[in-house]
Amino acid sequence: DAGVIQSPRHEVTEMGQEVTLRCKPISGHDYLFWYRQTMMRGLELLIYFNNNVPIDDSGMPEDRFSAKMPNASFSTLKIQPSEPRDSAVYFCASSPSGYGYTFGSGTRLTVV
Amino acid sequence: EDKVVQSPLSLVVHEGDTVTLNCSYEVTNFRSLLWYKQEKKAPTFLFMLTSSGIEKKSGRLSSILDKKELFSILNITATQTGDSAVYLCAVVTAGGTSYGKLTFGQGTILTVHP
Numbered sequence: 001d002a003g004v005i006q007s008p009r010h011e012v013t014e015m016g017q018e019v020t021l022r023c024k025p026i027s028g029h030d031y032l033f034w035y036r037q038t039m040m041r042g043l044e045l046l047i048y049f050n051n052n053v054p055i056d057d058s059g060m061p062e063d064r065f066s067a068k069m070p071n072a073s074f075s076t077l078k079i080q081p082s083e084p085r086d087s088a089v090y091f092c093a094s095s096p097s098g099y100g101y102t103f104g105s106g107t108r109l110t111v112v
Numbered sequence: 113e114d115k116v117v118q119s120p121l122s123l124v125v126h127e128g129d130t131v132t133l134n135c136s137y138e139v140t141n142f143r144s145l146l147w148y149k150q151e152k153k154a155p156t157f158l159f160m161l162t163s164s165g166i167e168k169k170s171g172r173l174s175s176i177l178d179k180k181e182l183f184s185i186l187n188i189t190a191t192q193t194g195d196s197a198v199y200l201c202a203v204v205t206a207g208g209t210s211y212g213k214l215t216f217g218q219g220t221i222l223t224v225h226p
Contacts (some may be wrong), residue, residue: 091155
């Protein structure tokens with residue numbers, strides 16, 4: 001198994017642009033999580049899905065952030081418009097029913 | 113709001129020292145507590161603890177959970193420079209039909225000097 005796959009690994013964009021981060025969970029895992037990591041706030045849960053359905057999006061900072069999971073093998077996190085304060089590492093993780101969390105390698109986003 | 117607090121936030125030791133990292137939590141519907149090690153990439157899993165008083169061991173690392181006092185400790189004996197990393201504590205909670213939400217602490221930055 002290739003693990004949780006995230007793309008791109010690095011993204012540099014200008015303020016105001018739309019950014020889309022992608023995640024492919026481990027096959028058979030029915031939970032998918034999006035996290036953001038910064039020095040100031042550590043790892044924060046943004047949103048998580050169970051069986052492709054968003055369960056808790058209370059961590060999504062504001063309306064500029066949206067996440068979708070159109071099928072069991074793919075999820076996106078979109079920021080539109082992006083701002084410099086969105087610069088962080090974004091992690092996707094998947095889990096089979098709440099145990100054995102596996103993280104992807106992360107996407108390092110820099111908004112200039 | 114669920115809260116996970118780790119201490120210390122950073123720690124500098126020399127090779128061979130023993131370190132103890134702390135994690136306390138205040139959450140609803142506790143399910144389990146996880147420890148992760150993070151170097152320059154994604155966190156890697158160390159331990160999952162669900163029952164009080166049962167020590168988990170892996171080589172020089174060990175961890176234990178106290179569900180009455182709501183904390184866990186991670187011990188590393190005979191530290192090596194390769195142990196330098198951020199150690200993250202996370203608590204899994206469940207409520208209603210939802211399950212498996214992770215709340216992370218800020219992490220402890222451990223630096224081991226030769």
